[in-house]
Amino acid sequence: MSRLHAHVGTIRQLEILCALQEHGSVVAAARALHLTQPTVSMQLRKLSEAVGLPLYFQVGRRLQLTDAGREMVSSAREILSCFERLDMRLTKMRGLTAGTLRIAVVTTAKYFIPHLIGEFCKLYPDISVELKVGNREQIAQRMAEGLDDFCVFSHPPKKEEYLLTEFLPNRLVAIAPEQHELAGRERIPLEEFARAPFLMREAGSGTRYAIERHMERFDCELNVRMTIESNEAIKHMVMAGMGVSILSEHTWNVGGEAGIAILDVEHLPIKTNWYLARLGSKPVTPVAEALLEYVQREERLKGLKKVEL
Template sequence: MAKNLVQNLSRAATLRQLEILATVYRLGSIKAASEFLHLTQPTVSMQLKKLSESVGMSLYQMIGRKLTFTDSGREIAQSATRIFGELGALEMRLADLRGLKAGALRLSVVTTSKYFIPHMLGPFCERYPGIDIQLNVGNRRQIIERLEKGGDDFYVFSHPPEDVDTVSTEFLLNPLVAIAPASHPLARKRRISLAQLAQEPFLMREQGSGTRFAIEQFLQKHRLKLNVKMTIESNEAIKHAVMSGLGISILSAHTLTFGGNAGLVELRVEKLPITTSWHMVWPKSKSLSPIADRFLQYVHDEGRQLIESEFRRTGLVTKQLR
């Protein structure tokens, strides 16, 4: 059976059909794939139908408006993803041999890291202007889903998922600080106890957020319960809610350093900031392309120094970087 499937694929399936299938699998819908590939939806559907007929198996099914891959469709899509990953890596290795710097670097990052990742990318793009950067930003659940499909070079998390087989490397501190409006009574205090912090109305990130995960671990460690008044899914919305006097919060210092902090101050709370780190993550089964490997070296050296120097320059800094 497996031998016949391989023979059918090699005889009838085209690279274009496999590319379409892998794109639909990665993006989750025929509409999104057609827009990404600059094809019409009927063309995408027709090519997938031809591929399905070639292998003699159904690749996906529609349940309501939701596209769900069959086991065979998922296996072929994942194999196709690996094939195109190897072809992309080969292209960049050949480009390196020609003395060129070409190809693509694909990054998927959780929302909080979107504040500093572009600042890292700027100098890297200037150095390698021929590189096509594809940056996807999503919540933790969305980035984990992309990691499971393995279509990107790197995935940036503050807390890498433990149930996915990956390689992970820390590259930057991610200090979480308590913030309040400048007019808040606690803003004038030189030392604030955790008990005082717990009495204030608190604005919390949503369940599943890496920031919330770190805060909950901190609360458990110190046997502390916060006075949570509101759950908000956006760092920007939390900042504006704090500015409006709806409560105080704990956020990554990166959201303030690179996302703006007008009207906000860092509270001097004992045992804060909460110390976490940013991680570059990629599937263990995936080899790094030359460009990805070069970018990882850059991040660990110049990229990290760039972000840390910006921390020192702004004045809204944390104890670890003072």
């Protein structure tokens, strides 16, 4: 039997190394783990000494892992995942469902996922949740690395090893200022809408991805005036009369948005769906399995749809 485990450090040190890889600095890793910076630095130094190889190096303000560091992180995640699954299985045997649910969502999903998770946690109050938010490109990277139990997309990456569960409609609607010349008209030609100054989400956004694919389908080019990284900022820019846009209905507050008109444009809205995506090779924890069962019961989502749409 290999004796490597006798000198590769403690479980806590492996956890610290994983946090360093995810957050990019000792300060950020310490903050995420609720430890002091000197403690994190000392434990990382001890781990490097135990392995006998440098595990990271400085690039500007960020730390980058060496090849040895990346190998350590890959194995450390497997080890930590085994402990977590064991903990949840033992807890489940005691008649409880506890543990940590790790879920990463694209930006637009942040408007409704808290409601879904909130209701789920009422059923399992001992569960803790780690929620990450990013654009489609960032969440796709987390998906590829297997960092989370689930990732939430409207346009998930197409890979055979990804398992998808459709759970909620997602319509992208055309919007304009209430006093815009297109507001109140019926069946506006898509080409006419496209000539108006358009406010677009940033590259890597799922909303932008859907809009661009849709416009390609109808051989129509938008008059992009500005690129903006936030749905909220786009809504305020529309209210200020800076242009028109296309956003998910899930970005609205209950009752709509004052100062914004939803336009009746031909070939719109863009109809997509929300998916829970998971890596097929990643074992499903009891908590993740419970969430999957929860969202597959359609009646559980009726209240969510009423609140958000």
